[in-house]
Amino acid sequence: MKRRLIFALIAVIVAAISLLLLQYCMPAITGWLLNNPGRIQLYIMLLAVIIMLPLLGFSVYLWNVGRKIIQFDCFPPPKANLTKKSPALRGASARKRGRMIQLTAILLAFSSIILLMVFWKLSVLLSKN
Numbered sequence: 001m002k003r004r005l006i007f008a009l010i011a012v013i014v015a016a017i018s019l020l021l022l023q024y025c026m027p028a029i030t031g032w033l034l035n036n037p038g039r040i041q042l043y044i045m046l047l048a049v050i051i052m053l054p055l056l057g058f059s060v061y062l063w064n065v066g067r068k069i070i071q072f073d074c075f076p077p078p079k080a081n082l083t084k085k086s087p088a089l090r091g092a093s094a095r096k097r098g099r100m101i102q103l104t105a106i107l108l109a110f111s112s113i114i115l116l117m118v119f120w121k122l123s124v125l126l127s128k129n
Helices: 002-035 037-072 092-128
Strands: none
Touching: 002 037, 037 092
């Protein structure tokens, strides 16, 4: 419990410092972007890809976990790293859990593609101005 509290405190401190740095550097970033209006579309798409790749990676991971659950008919799947001992689900309830995890993977992948389309539309709108 103490380790979690320390981790959460460090995360809050890092987030606060990051926000302060961003606020401090925002005029320079804005000026840099406005000096290169032709590259705004490139920068926005690069940002979209940087945001999208972890989402797609996590959706692939979730899909594989769901596949293993359905394949072995057991939740959690064999050789899964657990933080504490928990009872295993078997049969229909395990398969249902596996399908729900795969559905989550599909929704996450779909949302990352939608996010890419939104960023693309934003870059097109900003590059026209």
